[in-house]
Amino acid sequence: MLFNSIEFLLFLPLVFILYWFVFNKDIRLQNLWILVASYIFYGWWDYRFLTLIAFSSLVDFLIGLQLNQRENPLHRKWLLFTSLVVNIGFLGFFKYYNFFADSFADAFTLFGRPMDPERLAIVLPVGISFYTFQTMSYTIDVYRKKLAPSTDPVSFFAYVSFFPQLVAGPIERATHLLPQFLKTRVFQLGKAHDGMRQILWGLFKKIVIADNCAIYVNDIFSNYEDYSGSTLFLGAVLFALQIYGDFSGYSDIAIGTARLFGFDLRKNFAFPYFSRDIAEFWRRWHISLSTWFRDYLYIPLGGSQNGKSKTIRNIFIIFMVSGFWHGANWTFIFWGALHAAFYLPLLLTKRNRQYTSDTVASGKIFPSVRELLQMSSTFLLTSLAWIFFRADSMGVALDYLSIIFSARLLELPVSDFWTMNTGNHLIYLFFLIIGFLCVEWSQREKNHGLELDEEKVPRVIRWGTYYTVMICCFIMNGVQQEFIYFQF
Incomplete structure (x- = not known):
């Protein structure tokens, strides 16, 4: 169901x-x-x-x-x-x-x-x-x-x-x-209200963001040889948004639904695409799995207590096992190994725990130039790694990347998207993604995107936001897609 x-x-x-x-x-x-x-x-x-x-x-x-x-x-x-x-x-x-x-x-x-x-x-x-x-x-x-x-x-x-x-x-x-x-x-009415808001935000992520990004992602990855490098790069970015909207959307619905019955589930995503390095990304992405591997595999293997070489070994083990947990394909194992390689420089320079408690640009409206560059580079690395996660085989992933890192990257993607015959849909999706990211950014220190303070946010703005989200879910509700993680 x-x-x-x-x-x-x-x-x-x-x-x-x-x-x-x-x-x-x-x-x-x-x-x-x-x-x-x-x-x-x-x-x-x-x-x-x-x-x-x-x-x-x-x-x-x-x-x-x-x-x-x-x-x-x-x-x-x-x-x-x-x-x-x-x-x-x-x-x-x-x-x-x-x-x-x-x-x-x-x-x-x-x-x-x-x-x-x-x-x-x-x-x-x-x-x-x-x-x-x-x-x-x-x-x-x-x-x-x-x-x-x-x-x-x-x-x-x-x-x-x-x-x-x-x-x-x-x-x-x-x-x-x-x-x-x-x-x-x-039964607590306040908890139930917050649960409903989190369910609504999860549905928005799934129906509006993930399912609509999937239209382009599926086409691009299925016909990647026919498209320019810039289109393939955009396909990787759209998949990064798709899998985040899909998986964190499920977690939001699950947590919100549990609250309706008086249960508290642990937070599973903490706005991971606003991370300043890969280490912070993994503290914010699929938190329940990351901490599971930490407590039941990494620490029993010795963690970081038995010298640098064994620490490096343990890091590669947990990342590769994490990749293998996702699916029976060498692409997932390589995806995990790639993240271990991204993590390694931070470990060797002892900077892997520099962002453990604070949120980027905490208490500020805009990030600094340095923070913006950090977030952009982290998102770029994760987006490129997602190519292996999405590709059907290692050969497809490597071919996909070879086209991105070629002269075809300089070709404009406009004509490619025009051939997909989706009309103005992509333009609408683009503005919805911008709005989605703005909401996520403004709520990055909260538990979810619709956690609005009743004492600070006027009633008309709060309910206007809820109705806008609901209308978007109805208007942009296209082909129903299964949640990506159902196959894992």
Whole structure:
């Protein structure tokens, strides 16, 4: 079920009404209703995979109980190992089987022994990368004794399958979200209002920005050999905006929806394209995944505590694993390695933590020239790296870049966009993007674009803004597109 669908428009009010007006007397009934609603939400896509998420939840629930009862270190390690094998095994089979089979065959072919691997027609379960990491963090934290195991199967299963963030995050830690299922929740009108505003801003990002950028991105990447270098560069920039609008838009809708039910999810994006270097970008982009790899992979590998060479090794490992998490293609692995290479100069010069707390141009209307250059160069690097993320293969990505860095870059893109036969659509989109970036810039120290202070912003401006955003969503609502991260 898509957030930007008629089905969800009918589903959400029904779940909300029953949650607060029928089951509000008993927290156990509320949790059970959340669980039922979440399974309906997930099963709407393909009910067969409900057994998969239920089995993963059951395994980790039982292992959590056993970890609490065992003190023998070897027994505890075997229990943790079992959880990791089950979760990573499911993820590896559904997501990476064909990739490993093809790569294995390519390796033999390289040495003169051609192979024809048996590929399987595997359907990737939506959201498996997200809820798998969520359940693994639970068993790891219980193993580390940072979290008491859940003894309530309903609240635990509801935590794993919580429908607002089930499909594409944020990846919630059990230490943060699970306790919220055990506390009585009281409806707060102010929280609900803010949740609705964040949902509206997320829909704007998805419907107006991401889906309309996708029209040009899909055409340019599919026919890149026919276009000039300047058009391909604009295609990369539009994809950078598309994936940000698409993914952060999903997170905004998820966080806002959770607030309607009295839950607080962690912030997943913090205006990353206003970052002054790559290190800051990764502290602001897909925060739940970045911190997951930091806490459960980078630090256990030794982090930055065992010398420069091992620190560099660990940086490349987490970035490349992060890339591989996104998809079974060498393009994703190279995308991760490229970001590690971008990060390396900051690490070697000990400037990787210079922007950890403040926001660019904090308290100012405009950035300084230096800050503007920093943001522009960071955005340029990330946009070029996104080419590998979007391309179907390494060959396509390298060809795409070779055209950009050629004399064809000097050709004007006007004629190319004219051949796409989209009329004035691109002009409208251009002005909408400018307006979108202006709103994001003015709100960069807030949680989302429509978090307007009722005491400082006049009512007429606030409601005028809300209605303008809604009108844009209706007018620019073209072909419905799935969220990009559904395939991850």
